[in-house]
Amino acid sequence: MQRTSVHRVGEQRWVRWTLICLALGLTLLLLVMPLLLIFVEAFSGGAQTWWANLTDYYTLRAIGLTLLVAALTVPLNLLFGVFLAWLVTRFEFPGRKLLITLIDIPFAVSPVVAGLLYLLLYGSNGWLGGWLMQHDVQLMFAWPGIVMVTVFVTCPFVARELIPLMQQQGREEEEAAVVLGASGWQLFRRVTLPNIQWALLYGVVLTNARAVGEFGAVSVVSGNIRGETNTLPLHIELLYQDYNAVGAFTSASLLAVIALVTLLVKSFVEWRQARQRAPLHEQQEQG
Amino acid sequence: MSITLEQINKSFGAFRALDDISLEIGDGQLVGLLGPSGSGKTTLLRIIAGLESADRGRILFQGEDVTGLHVRERRVGFVFQHYALFRHMTVAENIAFGLDVLPRKSRPVAGEIRRRVGELLEMVQLSHLAGRYPSQLSGGQKQRIALARALAMQPQILLLDEPFGALDARVRKDLRRWLRNLHDELHFTSVFVTHDQEEALELSDQVVVMSAGRIEQVDQPQALYARPDSRFVFDFLGHVNVFDGTLDGRLLQQGEAWIRLPENREGASSVQVYLRPHEVRLQLQPVAHAHLPLQVEAINLIGAEVRLELRPCGWEAAQLWEIGITHAEFNAWQPRRGDRCFAVPDVGHLFGAGNAAPETLYWG
Amino acid sequence: MNTKRGSLLPRLTSHPGKRVLPGFALSMGVSLLFVSLVLLLPISGLVVESAGMSWAQYWAVVSDERVVASYRVTLWAALIASLFNGVVGLLLAWVLVRYSFPGKRVVDALMDLPFALPTAVAGITLAALFAENGWYGQWLATLGIKVAFTPLGIIVAMSFTSLPFVVRTVQPVLEDLPVEDEEAAISMGASDWTVFRRILFPSLWPALMTGIALSFTRSLGEFGAIIFIAGNMPYVSGSDQPDDFHSTAGVRPCGGQRDCLGGAAGLADSAVRHQSVAGPLSAASARTLRSSHAAYVGSSCR
Numbered sequence: 001m002q003r004t005s006v007h008r009v010g011e012q013r014w015v016r017w018t019l020i021c022l023a024l025g026l027t028l029l030l031l032v033m034p035l036l037l038i039f040v041e042a043f044s045g046g047a048q049t050w051w052a053n054l055t056d057y058y059t060l061r062a063i064g065l066t067l068l069v070a071a072l073t074v075p076l077n078l079l080f081g082v083f084l085a086w087l088v089t090r091f092e093f094p095g096r097k098l099l100i101t102l103i104d105i106p107f108a109v110s111p112v113v114a115g116l117l118y119l120l121l122y123g124s125n126g127w128l129g130g131w132l133m134q135h136d137v138q139l140m141f142a143w144p145g146i147v148m149v150t151v152f153v154t155c156p157f158v159a160r161e162l163i164p165l166m167q168q169q170g171r172e173e174e175e176a177a178v179v180l181g182a183s184g185w186q187l188f189r190r191v192t193l194p195n196i197q198w199a200l201l202y203g204v205v206l207t208n209a210r211a212v213g214e215f216g217a218v219s220v221v222s223g224n225i226r227g228e229t230n231t232l233p234l235h236i237e238l239l240y241q242d243y244n245a246v247g248a249f250t251s252a253s254l255l256a257v258i259a260l261v262t263l264l265v266k267s268f269v270e271w272r273q274a275r276q277r278a279p280l281h282e283q284q285e286q287g
Numbered sequence: 288m289s290i291t292l293e294q295i296n297k298s299f300g301a302f303r304a305l306d307d308i309s310l311e312i313g314d315g316q317l318v319g320l321l322g323p324s325g326s327g328k329t330t331l332l333r334i335i336a337g338l339e340s341a342d343r344g345r346i347l348f349q350g351e352d353v354t355g356l357h358v359r360e361r362r363v364g365f366v367f368q369h370y371a372l373f374r375h376m377t378v379a380e381n382i383a384f385g386l387d388v389l390p391r392k393s394r395p396v397a398g399e400i401r402r403r404v405g406e407l408l409e410m411v412q413l414s415h416l417a418g419r420y421p422s423q424l425s426g427g428q429k430q431r432i433a434l435a436r437a438l439a440m441q442p443q444i445l446l447l448d449e450p451f452g453a454l455d456a457r458v459r460k461d462l463r464r465w466l467r468n469l470h471d472e473l474h475f476t477s478v479f480v481t482h483d484q485e486e487a488l489e490l491s492d493q494v495v496v497m498s499a500g501r502i503e504q505v506d507q508p509q510a511l512y513a514r515p516d517s518r519f520v521f522d523f524l525g526h527v528n529v530f531d532g533t534l535d536g537r538l539l540q541q542g543e544a545w546i547r548l549p550e551n552r553e554g555a556s557s558v559q560v561y562l563r564p565h566e567v568r569l570q571l572q573p574v575a576h577a578h579l580p581l582q583v584e585a586i587n588l589i590g591a592e593v594r595l596e597l598r599p600c601g602w603e604a605a606q607l608w609e610i611g612i613t614h615a616e617f618n619a620w621q622p623r624r625g626d627r628c629f630a631v632p633d634v635g636h637l638f639g640a641g642n643a644a645p646e647t648l649y650w651g
Numbered sequence: 652m653n654t655k656r657g658s659l660l661p662r663l664t665s666h667p668g669k670r671v672l673p674g675f676a677l678s679m680g681v682s683l684l685f686v687s688l689v690l691l692l693p694i695s696g697l698v699v700e701s702a703g704m705s706w707a708q709y710w711a712v713v714s715d716e717r718v719v720a721s722y723r724v725t726l727w728a729a730l731i732a733s734l735f736n737g738v739v740g741l742l743l744a745w746v747l748v749r750y751s752f753p754g755k756r757v758v759d760a761l762m763d764l765p766f767a768l769p770t771a772v773a774g775i776t777l778a779a780l781f782a783e784n785g786w787y788g789q790w791l792a793t794l795g796i797k798v799a800f801t802p803l804g805i806i807v808a809m810s811f812t813s814l815p816f817v818v819r820t821v822q823p824v825l826e827d828l829p830v831e832d833e834e835a836a837i838s839m840g841a842s843d844w845t846v847f848r849r850i851l852f853p854s855l856w857p858a859l860m861t862g863i864a865l866s867f868t869r870s871l872g873e874f875g876a877i878i879f880i881a882g883n884m885p886y887v888s889g890s891d892q893p894d895d896f897h898s899t900a901g902v903r904p905c906g907g908q909r910d911c912l913g914g915a916a917g918l919a920d921s922a923v924r925h926q927s928v929a930g931p932l933s934a935a936s937a938r939t940l941r942s943s944h945a946a947y948v949g950s951s952c953r
Binding site for chain 3: 337338339357358
């Protein structure tokens with residue numbers, strides 16, 4: 001067999017193009033088609049129907065609730081993530097490794113179980129339930145419970161993006177800044193933040209995507225009260241079970257757009273990070 | 288501004304990094320902390336800066352106790368080993384940083400800051416790089432910018448952590464010279480850490496040799512080289528040929544080799560004589576005061592001289608001996624591997640059993 | 652910096668009030684408060700309930716007949732889905748790493764779609780696709796294959812939602828394969844398949860296994876995507892209505908009705924039951940993938 005300039009496996013033209021076509025085909029079938037379906041179904045009644053569905057009272061309430069959840073969850077977890085990453089990568093103290101491990105708890109627990117645990121704690125029959133009822137505070141089966149559970153499920157994202165990056169970057173720049181006289185806030189704003197901005201952005205986008213799309217945990221604590229405690233994913237479920245496919249897909253199209261934006265931001269962040277690394281290769285040791 | 292260290296102690300867990308260090312650094316001096324890894328020199332430097340705190344002991348700047356002062360208040364300049372330039376700021380912004388973060392009251396106006404940055408860039412001869420980012424600079428350039436950044440605050444004390452460690456030989460030499468000139472011009476007190484003895488000896492007014500958390504010797508470079516106080520300093524400052532033997536009166540013996548000391552000695556029977564490569568000659572025949580047979584093991588032509596590696600014959604040494612001969616001698620003798628010759632000491636350093644300073648011996 | 656200990660290691664000074672970098676107290680306070688309130692407090696519920704059970708009770712909870720039946724389907728489906736993902740994921744990773752073609756960056760970005768897309772959306776989409784009159788369902792029906800409301804549907808949903816695990820786990824390993832090994836083997840006359848089989852695949856195998864394992868774990872915990880395509884009925888505590896296929900779905904109490912909780916004991920039982928199946932695997936997988944872009948990957952179930 002002729003083997004002129006082939007020096008890696010699978011470089012021959014026919015192999016290459018077969019595999020590429022196969023991969024593209026699979027991507028089409030498994031990923032593109034579902035995406036397409038969402039929009040086809042959503043607009044199957046025309047743009048007007050789509051708009052009507054979107055602005056339907058209960059849909060709007062669901063969107064509102066979802067936005068509220070995201071608006072509360074994302075800043076909270078952003079703050080937590082930054083503080084935790086700062087603590088864990090810039091200081092040494094007993095229990096540091098344990099703390100890093102604890103952040104993974106939401107991954108070790110299925111979201112449905114997470115929901116159950118929150119019910120166990122704050123539900124009317126739960127440990128704190130009695131105390132809460134006495135003070136006329138209802139957390140479960142109301143929007144606070146949804147927020148709490150979403151916070152639980154999304155809390156690791158920002159921290160897990162920041163921690164490896166900040167560890168890899170090291171403390172030297174910050175030490176240098178302190179020696180030069182910077183205060184805590186100046187240090188963070190001028191030195192740390194610019195170094196972590198893309199990872200931070202990505203962590204926020206991930207948190208947001210997950211907060212908006214969380215289903216399992218939220219469905220447990222929500223109570224599914226139309227117009228009150230239905231987030232968009234729950235609302236979709238409701239519509240679908242009511243055989244209102246178009247309505248369900250309309251809401252789904254909204255979430256699909258958010259998903260696509262998430263993918264875009266991820267690509268962008270990776271592109272930026274790759275660009276940042278490149279110049280270092282061209283360095284030479286010259287005076 | 289003078290620096291005084293009183294009984295500095297520092298441990299990391301069970302590891303004793305610094306053991307009762309006391310040191311006096313005069314105003315305007317350029318002092319090198321020299322030692323191998325783990326000797327504690329970097330820890331000491333960081334304690335002076337305030338980037339670490341000592342477990343016990345005091346630090347004084349010009350007589351004033353700064354031990355309790357946070358690094359931010361100490362107003363020292365610090366140059367990190369890996370430069371620690373702010374990667375997201377341009378060169379100019381890096382240099383201006385210290386001035387930019389001053390409290391509003393003491394901060395100069397923007398125009399003034401720009402002017403100062405310009406001056407500093409001129410001083411380090413990198414004005415054309417003002418708009419570049421650190422990732423676009425070479426190692427030597429980064430080092431100079433790091434220095435300029437530290438000097439922007441006009442510190443009285445400048446501390447440098449292995450400033451030239453990551454650069455190659457030629458760049459290192461240039462920067463060394465340049466730092467020395469800068470120091471002479473600006474008169475700050477400067478302390479730098481290095482493991483390169485050539486660098487320490489060339490740059491410093493005073494060299495502090497450290498080992499295992501202790502100070503072995505503090506001296507001017509020439510004195511340090513000429514009269515090392517201990518085995519460690521000897522070993523550290525370049526190759527040394529060691530003759531280990533038993534002393535009986537004037538004769539120091541080991542196996543087939545012996546050296547006759549210039550004077551009688553009583554006391555210690557087991558002693559060592561340390562001989563610098565330039566303190567001993569090679570001859571084809573032994574002399575009256577020494578019989579040290581050697582066999583040529585390797586011949587290295589190193590620039591100005593020829594360095595021979597020699598194996599002891601009929602006696603033993605922990606390491607091969609190294610003795611240099613001139614090119615003229617080399618051409619005359621034409622040594623080859625396996626050739627026999629004899630070492631003839633001119634100056635030697637006698638070490639007794641303990642760690643006391645050695646005695647210098649001269650043979651006529 | 653003491654290079655022996657590495658310049659990246661933060662230092663503990665012996666005067667804790669004198670740390671060089673600011674913000675220790677503040678960040679410690681915030682972190683501990685948050686971790687205790689949000690993470691530890693709820694988890695303690697699980698720990699206490701589990702600890703409070705005797706072995707017999709525990710066993711009774713975990714081995715309830717109806718539930719065991721649902722485990723079996725879940726485990727088999729997850730296994731098949733992950734193996735399928737192993738093959739497809741390997742192919743996709745290979746093509747993405749080795750070849751260039753127009754639209755490659757788009758395809759690469761799309762690999763993360765199952766992660767980015769909310770599971771409810773994935774659920775209804777897959778259900779619609781594979782329904783008998785759906786785009787795929789209709790011509791699968793001509794072949795006599797029914798997907799919706801069957802275990803096959805569960806496999807499809809699991810496969811979709813956990814496909815990225817394999818791709819993203821194998822990609823970096825593929826990228827790092829040394830060129831020289833292949834070049835040497837080929838220059839010695841080995842055929843492509845031989846080189847792949849004997850040189851490349853052994854290096855890829857660990858990553859592939861990891862990806863499959865992660866995919867498996869994720870599939871076990873999948874909820875949202877499955878309930879639509881499997882037509883699942885929520886498990887109503889205290890009643891005889893069995894949940895159809897999926898153990899996780901079986902955990903949702905009373906379809907979420909406010910007053911029908913079956914008590915704290917019922918909740919705890921469900922939690923313990925579910926956690927003991929998927930929990931250890933999820934925890935292990937979270938540990939395996941600590942790298943940053945695997946943060947997405949680590950989200951075990953929705």
